[in-house]
Amino acid sequence: MFQDSTTEEIDLFMAEAWQAFHVYRxxxxxxxxxxxxxxxxxxKTNEVVLMQTAARETNLPPxxxxxxxxxxxxxxxxxxxxxxSGQWLDIRIDTANADVVPARPDIRKTxxxxxxxxxxxxxxxxxxxxxxxxxxxxxxxxxxxxIVKAHPGHAETSQLVADAITTAANNCxxxxxxxxxxxxxxxxxxxxxxxxxYTKAVGFTGSFAGGKQLFDWGNQRAVPIxxxxxxxxxxxxxxxxEKITADHESIAQQYAASITLNSGQFCTNPGIIIGIxxxxxxxxxxxxxxxxKNIVPETMLHAGIYKNYVEKxxxxxxxxxVEQVAVSATDAALNQGSPTIAMVKAQDFxxxxxxxxxxxxxxxxxxxxxxxxxxxxVANYLEGQLTVxxxxxxNDIKQHTELVDILRNICGRFILNGVPTGVAVGLPMQHxxxxxxxxxxxxxxxxxDGIKRFARPVAYQNWSDELLPDELKDSNPLKIWRTVNNExxx
Amino acid sequence: MFQDSTTEEIDLFMAEAWQAFHVYRxxxxxxxxxxxxxxxxxxKTNEVVLMQTAARETNLPPxxxxxxxxxxxxxxxxxxxxxxSGQWLDIRIDTANADVVPARPDIRKTxxxxxxxxxxxxxxxxxxxxxxxxxxxxxxxxxxxxIVKAHPGHAETSQLVADAITTAANNCxxxxxxxxxxxxxxxxxxxxxxxxxYTKAVGFTGSFAGGKQLFDWGNQRAVPIxxxxxxxxxxxxxxxxEKITADHESIAQQYAASITLNSGQFCTNPGIIIGIxxxxxxxxxxxxxxxxKNIVPETMLHAGIYKNYVEKxxxxxxxxxVEQVAVSATDAALNQGSPTIAMVKAQDFxxxxxxxxxxxxxxxxxxxxxxxxxxxxVANYLEGQLTVxxxxxxNDIKQHTELVDILRNICGRFILNGVPTGVAVGLPMQHxxxxxxxxxxxxxxxxxDGIKRFARPVAYQNWSDELLPDELKDSNPLKIWRTVNNExxx
Numbered sequence: 001m002f003q004d005s006t007t008e009e010i011d012l013f014m015a016e017a018w019q020a021f022h023v024y025r026x027x028x029x030x031x032x033x034x035x036x037x038x039x040x041x042x043x044k045t046n047e048v049v050l051m052q053t054a055a056r057e058t059n060l061p062p063x064x065x066x067x068x069x070x071x072x073x074x075x076x077x078x079x080x081x082x083x084x085s086g087q088w089l090d091i092r093i094d095t096a097n098a099d100v101v102p103a104r105p106d107i108r109k110t111x112x113x114x115x116x117x118x119x120x121x122x123x124x125x126x127x128x129x130x131x132x133x134x135x136x137x138x139x140x141x142x143x144x145x146x147i148v149k150a151h152p153g154h155a156e157t158s159q160l161v162a163d164a165i166t167t168a169a170n171n172c173x174x175x176x177x178x179x180x181x182x183x184x185x186x187x188x189x190x191x192x193x194x195x196x197x198y199t200k201a202v203g204f205t206g207s208f209a210g211g212k213q214l215f216d217w218g219n220q221r222a223v224p225i226x227x228x229x230x231x232x233x234x235x236x237x238x239x240x241x242e243k244i245t246a247d248h249e250s251i252a253q254q255y256a257a258s259i260t261l262n263s264g265q266f267c268t269n270p271g272i273i274i275g276i277x278x279x280x281x282x283x284x285x286x287x288x289x290x291x292x293k294n295i296v297p298e299t300m301l302h303a304g305i306y307k308n309y310v311e312k313x314x315x316x317x318x319x320x321x322v323e324q325v326a327v328s329a330t331d332a333a334l335n336q337g338s339p340t341i342a343m344v345k346a347q348d349f350x351x352x353x354x355x356x357x358x359x360x361x362x363x364x365x366x367x368x369x370x371x372x373x374x375x376x377x378v379a380n381y382l383e384g385q386l387t388v389x390x391x392x393x394x395n396d397i398k399q400h401t402e403l404v405d406i407l408r409n410i411c412g413r414f415i416l417n418g419v420p421t422g423v424a425v426g427l428p429m430q431h432x433x434x435x436x437x438x439x440x441x442x443x444x445x446x447x448x449d450g451i452k453r454f455a456r457p458v459a460y461q462n463w464s465d466e467l468l469p470d471e472l473k474d475s476n477p478l479k480i481w482r483t484v485n486n487e488x489x490x
Numbered sequence: 491m492f493q494d495s496t497t498e499e500i501d502l503f504m505a506e507a508w509q510a511f512h513v514y515r516x517x518x519x520x521x522x523x524x525x526x527x528x529x530x531x532x533x534k535t536n537e538v539v540l541m542q543t544a545a546r547e548t549n550l551p552p553x554x555x556x557x558x559x560x561x562x563x564x565x566x567x568x569x570x571x572x573x574x575s576g577q578w579l580d581i582r583i584d585t586a587n588a589d590v591v592p593a594r595p596d597i598r599k600t601x602x603x604x605x606x607x608x609x610x611x612x613x614x615x616x617x618x619x620x621x622x623x624x625x626x627x628x629x630x631x632x633x634x635x636x637i638v639k640a641h642p643g644h645a646e647t648s649q650l651v652a653d654a655i656t657t658a659a660n661n662c663x664x665x666x667x668x669x670x671x672x673x674x675x676x677x678x679x680x681x682x683x684x685x686x687x688y689t690k691a692v693g694f695t696g697s698f699a700g701g702k703q704l705f706d707w708g709n710q711r712a713v714p715i716x717x718x719x720x721x722x723x724x725x726x727x728x729x730x731x732e733k734i735t736a737d738h739e740s741i742a743q744q745y746a747a748s749i750t751l752n753s754g755q756f757c758t759n760p761g762i763i764i765g766i767x768x769x770x771x772x773x774x775x776x777x778x779x780x781x782x783k784n785i786v787p788e789t790m791l792h793a794g795i796y797k798n799y800v801e802k803x804x805x806x807x808x809x810x811x812v813e814q815v816a817v818s819a820t821d822a823a824l825n826q827g828s829p830t831i832a833m834v835k836a837q838d839f840x841x842x843x844x845x846x847x848x849x850x851x852x853x854x855x856x857x858x859x860x861x862x863x864x865x866x867x868v869a870n871y872l873e874g875q876l877t878v879x880x881x882x883x884x885n886d887i888k889q890h891t892e893l894v895d896i897l898r899n900i901c902g903r904f905i906l907n908g909v910p911t912g913v914a915v916g917l918p919m920q921h922x923x924x925x926x927x928x929x930x931x932x933x934x935x936x937x938x939d940g941i942k943r944f945a946r947p948v949a950y951q952n953w954s955d956e957l958l959p960d961e962l963k964d965s966n967p968l969k970i971w972r973t974v975n976n977e978x979x980x
Contacts (some may be wrong), residue, residue, distance in 0.1 A: 001773055017514050022895065025899075026895065044627065056897055058686075067592070069776075087973075090939075092916075092917040092918035093918055094914070094916045094917065094918045094937070102557070102914075103913065104914050104916070105908065106919040107903075107916065107919060108775055108918055109917070109918040109919070109920055110621075112898065112899070114931070114932075115899075122755065125896060150732055162778075178573070209821075215714070216708075219705075219709040223873075223874075223924075223925045223926075224705070224925055224929065226930065226932070231917065263739070264724060287794065296849075385712075392953060394956065394957065397957050399955075405512065405516065408602065408948060409515075409602070409605075411948065412946075412948060412949065413597075413949040413951055414949065414950050414951065414953075415728050415951040415952060416949055416950075416951065416952045416953045416954075416957070417952055418595065418952050424584070424592075424594050424595060424597055425592070426582075426584045426597065427582040427584065427599070427973055427976060428583055428584045428597040428598055428599040428949055429584035429597060429599070429949040430599055430948060430949035431947055432946075432947070434713075434946075435713045439714065440716065441604070441776075441946040442604075442942070442943075442945070442947070443947045444947060447582075449580075449582070451580070452932070453932075455932070456902075456922075456924075456931040456932045457920040457932070457934060457939075458898060458901065458902060458920060459903045459904065459905070459918055459919055459920035460904050460906075461903055461906065461908060462905060462906050462907055463903065463904075463906045463907040464884060464906075466884065467884065467888075467906070480871075483577075483917055483973075483976050486917060488577070488978075
């Protein structure tokens with residue numbers, strides 16, 4: 001269908017992106033924002049064919065795809081607004097002062113773009129984390145040209161979105177090379193892109209194996225580059241005693257839905273549920289099992305993801321001490337992921353690293369602790385996560401501060417009485433946690449603060465007002481809140 | 491004198507640091523700031539003995555050491571002020587909204603510390619970039635315990651500073667393990683520290699070889715960690731036509747002083763001066779040469795740095811097309827670095843990567859370009875830098891926008907009509923540039939924004955006001971400027 005790009009083509013595309021960088025980085029924040037809004041408008045114009053194509057390629061239901069297109073459009077518009085506000089530039093100005101020792105020169109700091117950014121489309125989000133998704137929006141807002149490698153699982157959808165971006169780029173008189181779309185079923189294409197000298201940063205959402213490989217390539221270059229990979233998270237959920245006693249039924253219902261939403265194909269899927277083994281937990285498990293049995297299997301994104309689910313689930317279920325406690329009562333057809341709940345004692349969980357590896361799909365394992373001490377041992381044992389959820393009353397939280405403190409330290413988003421699926425797009429979102437959840441916990445890939453992954457500070461020293469960029473001029477023509485001589489002002 | 495720490499000792503120290511982390515990260519911003527101010531006060535109390543010891547170990551002149559202690563004290567107090575202000579936490583709050591689709595939960599983002607930070611003392615800054623220096627101050631402000639590996643070139647000074655920090659820690663009732671001081675002449679000690687599972691970040695200022703090694707160790711861990719290494723920069727200075735014609739004498743005087751300040755042992759030493767070869771450049775070179783001949787060699791930091799200077803300088807001077815145009819008229823005694831100016835045609839410079847490697851000491855090479863096109867070629871050829879300086883009139887800058895744009899893209903600090911030596915400590919400072927200047931151009935190691943190297947965001951979702959940390963509570967008890975529902979408020 002689509003041919004992989006050759007090394008020669010990639011060299012040409014990257015040279016064009018590099019040329020475009022020199023033009024685009026000098027455009028105003030408004031020009032960048034207008035371009036992003038034009039992309040959003042093109043997606044809206046083409047949404048019917050985009051949804052039809054994505055439905056065929058990914059098996060995702062129409063309602064979900066509609067929500068995802070809306071989210072993608074929202075992201076582009078919201079990040080455009082934040083880009084244009086200039087607030088993210090974190091302007092710091094110290095005016096000259098000859099009366100201090102040592103005398104202080106005039107210094108003014110802003111952010112400049114890193115350069116061309118390579119974005120890898122995600123299998124599970126054909127719109128919001130692919131071609132015109134969050135990484136692309138952040139890079140364009142930062143002032144960086146973007147090179148997208150289409151996910152082969154939805155290459156046609158990706159091509160259609162790329163065409164929409166190209167139309168928007170032409171309408172906005174963007175330089176050639178501002179956006180490039182590359183197909184590549186082979187990992188050689190990704191390797192060539194990450195290792196190319198003109199590539200200055202990488203954004204990725206996907207598997208641990210894939211993300212870690214890109215991270216290593218990025219670091220092993222003669223000139224290393226930042227690779228932000230959002231990879232692997234099992235999003236543990238801790239059931240605290242008072243809360244589970246009060247609400248075991250509703251929690252079971254809530255989690256049956258969260259675990260199986262879109263066949264569990266979310267990076268925030270709750271993959272591990274930790275409780276203290278007693279009668280109340282048994283009631284919770286029974287209710288969850290009853291719910292899961294009633295949930296009909298759905299077709300997964302593509303055959304590779306289905307195969308991976310079946311194999312990983314089988315591997316987990318075959319580990320010592322692991323029992324399957326519930327599976328959908330409806331037989332799964334080919335490529336359908338059967339909702340499944342497993343259970344294991346904490347002592348077996350703690351002895352077996354495989355059990356905290358992600359099983360991507362509608363699967364979750366309940367870890368049964370003997371007591372709170374064992375629950376704390378599990379918390380201490382867990383790897384870095386995108387999210388941790390506590391199901392607890394105010395009293396639970398106040399009584400178990402040690403547990404709460406440990407858990408805050410391993411996650412990017414810390415949820416009280418909710419489910420981790422459903423990632424709100426907004427400035428306060430942190431979608432990024434300690435490794436292996438991501439490769440750099442200091443950044444987010446959701447929310448407009450994700451722009452900062454692709455920009456770096458430059459301090460202007462002793463420049464005259466006329467020669468400074470607008471955001472640094474004395475008159476503050478962009479009306480940005482700025483820190484001037486240590487005081488925030490607008 | 492001092493024994494290298496053994497692996498067993500390092501394990502013990504790191505376990506103590508890890509324990510301290512769990513206590514310290516819960517302390518208030520004020521407690522952190524008070525601790526930092528107490529360290530500053532201890533340095534002030536001990537400044538005479540500190541200066542005497544450092545003078546003996548480093549050969550740096552008393553006036554310089556006095557300035558450096560003052561700067562170190564200023565950094566601790568200034569970063570403490572910024573820490574306490576809470577401004578660096580970049581608080582973002584979206585309150586719940588059931589009226590939007592999808593419904594928005596209450597989400598509030600703050601920063602939390604990464605964990606124990608290992609800091610490597612710098613050879614050339616026994617105070618400001620060593621034991622109680624910028625990296626230590628930033629890590630403590632972020633909420634991280636610190637483990638310092640003393641630079642063996644000033645191990646006694648480092649020990650005295652460590653004792654001062656320990657006194658301050660005791661006076662502030664800090665947990666055991668909040669600060670650890672380790673000696674290690676062997677690289678094995680550094681390797682054990684960077685690879686230790688409880689180490690969560692690294693700060694380093696020094697050579698390219700040293701910094702790159704730490705960066706690689708950090709990335710090769712099972713759980714990679716951020717290594718901020720400030721390494722290698724030649725801080726190019728571009729002489730633009732109108733300016734050099736008008737001011738060649740004063741520029742030569744200014745640069746003779748900057749190149750040889752403290753025997754050129756600054757990471758911001760101007761190592762390359764680029765001009766267009768004509769009569770005016772000859773006048774500049776003659777004046778610079780006359781100045782350099784009159785500058786008396788100074789003893790360098792230690793024998794290793796002296797040996798390195800002699801070897802690197804000899805290697806540079808022996809390259810094809812390189813001529814020595816000036817050297818101090820005073821014979822250098824053992825361990826004294828002789829101020830030296832070399833010159834090379836741009837075409838030879840462009841053909842020889844060795845010539846843009848740092849020669850750490852009182853040395854600079856003039857690159858003589860045939861015309862502005864060749865100057866642009868040199869700009870395009872240069873690696874990443876901490877600083878780039880333009881010597882130019884307003885007219886020069888406006889006429890040579892292509893050159894200006896290229897240069898802004900390769901540096902962290904962009905100076906107009908000044909010298910790169912002298913790094914003002916303040917919020918607008920950016921001391922960090924594209925590789926190989928540093929390992930991550932998105933951060934700074936000077937100025938209070940350097941705190942952000944050692945912290946990461948956490949988003950609280952759906953927590954009640956009572957359970958939230960102070961900086962996120964509705965009532966804003968810390969009186970921080972926060973972005974609430976996309977609007978900045980206090």
